[in-house]
Amino acid sequence: MNIRFGSWWIEIYQRAIQIIRGPHPECPTCAGHGGIEVGGEYVLDHQWSPDIELCDCWDPSPILRIPLWFRRTERVPF
Numbered sequence: 001m002n003i004r005f006g007s008w009w010i011e012i013y014q015r016a017i018q019i020i021r022g023p024h025p026e027c028p029t030c031a032g033h034g035g036i037e038v039g040g041e042y043v044l045d046h047q048w049s050p051d052i053e054l055c056d057c058w059d060p061s062p063i064l065r066i067p068l069w070f071r072r073t074e075r076v077p078f
């Protein structure tokens with residue numbers, strides 16, 4: 001489940017919540033798409049498959065991850 005507030009994404013998983021800052025909506029480089037087409041190639045059926053490079057205005061790795069539960073530490077069996 002994903003919730004979006006402007007350029008912020010909140011991803012809700014069964015075990016954690018992740019907060020990701022998305023692309024800047026008014027970025028002059030990518031216009032809020034988060035990626036820039038840097039080339040590409042024609043693949044099957046002459047379809048254009050673009051190579052997309054991430055824009056500098058965002059980072060797709062989560063900046064905050066909140067675990068919803070902690071795994072119990074296993075005891076060493078003796």
Ligand SMILES: [Zn+2]
Pocket residue numbers: 023024027028029030031032033034035055056057058
């Ligand atoms: Zn951008």
